[in-house]
Amino acid sequence: xxxxRKDPVVGRWVIISTERARRPTDFHRDPVRAHGDxxxxxxxxxxxxxxxxxxxxxxxxxxxxxxxxxxxxxxxPALRIEGxxxxxxxxxxxxxxxxxxxxxxxxxxxxxxSLATMSVxxxxxxxxAFRDRLSDLKKSPRFEYVxxxxxxxEAAGASLEHPHSQLIATPIIPIMVSEELEGSARYWKMKxxxxxxxIIHQERRERRRVILERDGFIAIAxxxxxxxxxxxxxxxxxxxxxxxxxxxxxxHLAALLxxxxxxxxxxxxxxxxxxxxHTAPLRETGLEYFHWHLEIIPKLANVAGFEWGSGFFINPxxxxxxxxxxxxxxx
Amino acid sequence: xxxxRKDPVVGRWVIISTERARRPTDFHRDPVRAHGDxxxxxxxxxxxxxxxxxxxxxxxxxxxxxxxxxxxxxxxPALRIEGxxxxxxxxxxxxxxxxxxxxxxxxxxxxxxSLATMSVxxxxxxxxAFRDRLSDLKKSPRFEYVxxxxxxxEAAGASLEHPHSQLIATPIIPIMVSEELEGSARYWKMKxxxxxxxIIHQERRERRRVILERDGFIAIAxxxxxxxxxxxxxxxxxxxxxxxxxxxxxxHLAALLxxxxxxxxxxxxxxxxxxxxHTAPLRETGLEYFHWHLEIIPKLANVAGFEWGSGFFINPxxxxxxxxxxxxxxx
Numbered sequence: 001x002x003x004x005r006k007d008p009v010v011g012r013w014v015i016i017s018t019e020r021a022r023r024p025t026d027f028h029r030d031p032v033r034a035h036g037d038x039x040x041x042x043x044x045x046x047x048x049x050x051x052x053x054x055x056x057x058x059x060x061x062x063x064x065x066x067x068x069x070x071x072x073x074x075x076x077p078a079l080r081i082e083g084x085x086x087x088x089x090x091x092x093x094x095x096x097x098x099x100x101x102x103x104x105x106x107x108x109x110x111x112x113x114s115l116a117t118m119s120v121x122x123x124x125x126x127x128x129a130f131r132d133r134l135s136d137l138k139k140s141p142r143f144e145y146v147x148x149x150x151x152x153x154e155a156a157g158a159s160l161e162h163p164h165s166q167l168i169a170t171p172i173i174p175i176m177v178s179e180e181l182e183g184s185a186r187y188w189k190m191k192x193x194x195x196x197x198x199i200i201h202q203e204r205r206e207r208r209r210v211i212l213e214r215d216g217f218i219a220i221a222x223x224x225x226x227x228x229x230x231x232x233x234x235x236x237x238x239x240x241x242x243x244x245x246x247x248x249x250x251x252h253l254a255a256l257l258x259x260x261x262x263x264x265x266x267x268x269x270x271x272x273x274x275x276x277x278h279t280a281p282l283r284e285t286g287l288e289y290f291h292w293h294l295e296i297i298p299k300l301a302n303v304a305g306f307e308w309g310s311g312f313f314i315n316p317x318x319x320x321x322x323x324x325x326x327x328x329x330x331x
Numbered sequence: 332x333x334x335x336r337k338d339p340v341v342g343r344w345v346i347i348s349t350e351r352a353r354r355p356t357d358f359h360r361d362p363v364r365a366h367g368d369x370x371x372x373x374x375x376x377x378x379x380x381x382x383x384x385x386x387x388x389x390x391x392x393x394x395x396x397x398x399x400x401x402x403x404x405x406x407x408p409a410l411r412i413e414g415x416x417x418x419x420x421x422x423x424x425x426x427x428x429x430x431x432x433x434x435x436x437x438x439x440x441x442x443x444x445s446l447a448t449m450s451v452x453x454x455x456x457x458x459x460a461f462r463d464r465l466s467d468l469k470k471s472p473r474f475e476y477v478x479x480x481x482x483x484x485e486a487a488g489a490s491l492e493h494p495h496s497q498l499i500a501t502p503i504i505p506i507m508v509s510e511e512l513e514g515s516a517r518y519w520k521m522k523x524x525x526x527x528x529x530i531i532h533q534e535r536r537e538r539r540r541v542i543l544e545r546d547g548f549i550a551i552a553x554x555x556x557x558x559x560x561x562x563x564x565x566x567x568x569x570x571x572x573x574x575x576x577x578x579x580x581x582x583h584l585a586a587l588l589x590x591x592x593x594x595x596x597x598x599x600x601x602x603x604x605x606x607x608x609h610t611a612p613l614r615e616t617g618l619e620y621f622h623w624h625l626e627i628i629p630k631l632a633n634v635a636g637f638e639w640g641s642g643f644f645i646n647p648x649x650x651x652x653x654x655x656x657x658x659x660x661x662x
Binding site for chain 1 (some may be wrong): 334337340341343347409419424481489497499505518520528537557580607625630634635636640641642643646647
């Protein structure tokens with residue numbers, strides 16, 4: 001059973017994923033697995049994954065070919081779906097069982113596809129899959145949060161090349177989400193306005209950090225980005241929970257995403273990247289002070305000791321320059 | 332002038348290091364520069380660095396050969412020594428000038444040396460250099476903190492191979508240090524004991540996560556490590572400020588460090604790693620609730636979207652197993 005452990009000083013939880021444990025000598029970088037018969041996510045290899053939870057299919061039967069996307073449990077889950085938390089102390093330390101869900105969204109049967117080349121309909125389907133899994137996992141009272149994320153490219157932590165994203169449901173609200181919630185609530189208390197709405201308002205007025213805007217969604221380079229070309233995508237209207245997205249909105253968001261990733265790929269030559277969806281906790285929808293958003297971070301350099309030790313990030317790329325480049329302008 | 336910018340939601344500062352700014356097309360991974368005439372840190376190439384601030388020398392004149400270690404300003408500093416902070420607002424955003432110090436400690440003239448192979452005396456000299464630079468930078472009222480850190484190997488963010496560490500003095504206490512200070516103060520308020528002293532006490536009693544202990548210093552695998560083989564080194568007696576280290580203590584700490592890095596190199600085949608020194612802020616020495624410590628994180632895998640989005644780290648290596656391996660036992 002994986003274990004959740006809490007740092008007694010800063011209160012940060014980690015997942016000690018014992019079932020993935022390796023011998024000390026096994027720690028080397030895993031190569032990204034290639035295309036072909038051996039790709040477990042390709043069409044025809046459905047038996048290589050656990051049975052699907054959700055899929056885009058016409059008449060084809062489950063767990064065989066003939067799909068546009070599939071959602072399956074992660075074969076090597078960081079957390080386990082069965083069991084109780086059983087929180088216990090060990091002297092001054094706190095631990096609990098690593099209970100949660102870990103799923104993979106196989107975004108397309110096309111091994112060589114990407115968010116930059118998929119059709120708007122295909123990407124909209126993936127967004128609907130995210131939404132439906134969020135709504136479904138919300139029914140389990142054991143989960144407090146679902147983090148949807150994507151690792152693309154080896155430098156971004158992907159171990160498989162085939163286009164996919166993931167979600168992990170956790171029994172605790174992750175510390176980074178808590179910090180955003182607390183910061184947003186603090187701002188609301190002071191101003192009675194959503195800080196994210198205020199950011200969008202200011203960015204739309206100033207334009208310098210706006211990358212792209214269409215049909216109710218906006219992509220911006222944030223004022224204080226940790227990474228070169230870090231970008232945020234938000235609904236322009238106030239919305240705290242991603243799963244409240246309506247069907248026509250998923251198409252609008254998909255269109256913006258495809259355009260964004262097309263520009264990112266062109267500007268940076270298909271960079272490795274991560275994205276992470278920050279939405280309201282499962283039990284706290286309809287928050288007036290929080291605003292869901294997607295954070296995209298290209299992986300262009302290794303994070304080093306100063307960042308790990310300080311939490312200060314050194315970013316050589318001003319967001320105004322990054323936004324201009326992604327708009328297709330030389331600033 | 333580099334700029335410090337604050338995220339309006341979570342309050343995290345970043346350094347937009349405009350003087351290092353590159354064109355979008357320039358973002359590729361820098362190769363680690365090799366040995367030979369072209370290594371700017373090798374003996375004989377002293378004119379390739381800015382003039383030294385401090386060095387270990389017998390009779391040799393400054394900025395020429397004949398040294399055991401050198402401290403020089405970073406040629407491409409993340410922050411600039413000149414100027415005032417001039418904090419200003421831009422709508423809801425906050426910024427200030429990127430004022431600070433950025434220095435490099437060249438640890439040995441031996442290009443192929445490492446903390447695992449240097450002599451105890453050589454490492455003790457490096458520790459004295461850290462201490463003396465901390466004490467000296469403390470005299471400037473503009474600085475609140477000095478972070479001492481090391482990047483070893485390309486995967487850990489090093490751009491030069493020659494053994495070196497760095498320090499950055501900042502006008503703000505870094506958020507990660509603040510979080511540790513706050514957590515430690517909270518524990519003190521509850522228990523009137525130093526949480527770090529309590530951790531050391533429990534670890535010494537349980538032994539399972541102790542890697543090494545000698546002459547007043549201890550190396551442990553922390554209970555909730557973010558990374559495989561993450562290790563902390565602390566003085567066993569309560570000490571909040573590194574710069575209060577006495578001369579005989581630097582030798583004891585150096586001996587433990589050499590032994591620790593020897594074991595780390597053997598167990599993981601000279602892994603890339605970072606270390607970060609967490610000591611009390613410059614204006615807050617003699618804290619009863621904080622305890623200085625060195626955090627060492629080998630870079631064995633890429634950090635991925637889940638970690639960046641949640642702050643939850645997934646670690647496949649239980650610290651008990653890591654400590655046993657570093658003790659030379661199979662657990």
